[in-house]
Amino acid sequence: MNAMDTYSFSLASSLFSPKRRRLLPFSAIAKAHQLTEEIRVCTNRTCRKQGSFQTLETLSSLSPPNLAVKPCACFGRCGAGPNLLLLPDGIIVGHCGTPAQAAELMANLFPGDFDAKICLDALALKKSADFQFEKGNFNEAEILLSQIIDFKPFGGIHVTFKCRSSVRLELGNWSGALQDANEALRLAPRYHEAYICQGDVFLELKQFHSAEQSYLAALDIDPLIRRSKSFKARISKLQEKLADANTP
Structure with a gap:
């Protein structure tokens, strides 16, 4: 101790x-x-x-x-x-x-700032959005997450933007996904999961150097993600894309 x-x-x-x-x-x-x-x-x-x-x-x-x-x-x-x-x-x-x-x-x-009812309502919507996302109902998940953002809850809004970024990526709305990831990072500059989302969007946009920088930023904030299977899979996918891009 x-x-x-x-x-x-x-x-x-x-x-x-x-x-x-x-x-x-x-x-x-x-x-x-x-x-x-x-x-x-x-x-x-x-x-x-x-x-x-x-x-x-x-x-x-x-x-x-x-x-x-x-x-x-x-x-x-x-x-x-x-x-x-x-x-x-x-x-x-x-x-x-x-x-x-x-x-x-x-x-x-946080007296005076935290409205328990709004935040608990937002939390309930977030759980519903997570459920819809897991079921592959991405349109429904996006609607629920957008409702949370409209509530403007005191806490967790950066997480909501990150989650909606992931949903919009699944829907093929890459510009919206990138906008949400950037907003999450504006609100929480050291939120490593938002950097990962940002990297995922850049990967789909074939902006491989930007994707690499986003993943490295996430790794710099939380070195433990190096052990994560999902993070390793992202790096492998990026390396494959880079190899294909450099092949004549």
Whole structure:
């Protein structure tokens, strides 16, 4: 455990009642900690059984571009999960296992900006869009994602533009797909998935050098994607296209 982890656990422990060891309410935490830069979601065994992967997905969809949401290993308090760690203050939040609880946390972290109803409605539409995309119903998915964008939710809008870019690519709307990928990057300049979408569009447009630059930008932001089968497949496809283009 490093010094930061020790500090985090020490500070977090001070928020528990000495008798019942319970976390303070979201509102009590947020009043003193509205400068959260990152949320880490425990995805270890116990929290995973309590739905932490769903919490991770929900918070990622509700968060603004400047708030990172990442999975992490166990940091204690097993049984009170899904557990979150708010950084840099090191505050542990427990029992965040439903979309409503995730929205409550976000509303307290961003008072006055986060409209829970709009964001939860957008989240429901996003789940429907994901379902339609998986079924290959790309027109329906595009309509749903466009509705989310019209809602102008506080968080997750960069993710929505990235998703609509993927949908429009499947529909052969390359200019629209590129526009959406660029908008996602304007909102979140270090969003590596948007760079991947951008690269996919350039690949279809046969702009191979631009595709390579987009993929390299994604890799620079998140080197771990190098291990991803889908990323490896993209690089292989790009290399094949380059070889074909250079063949007399």
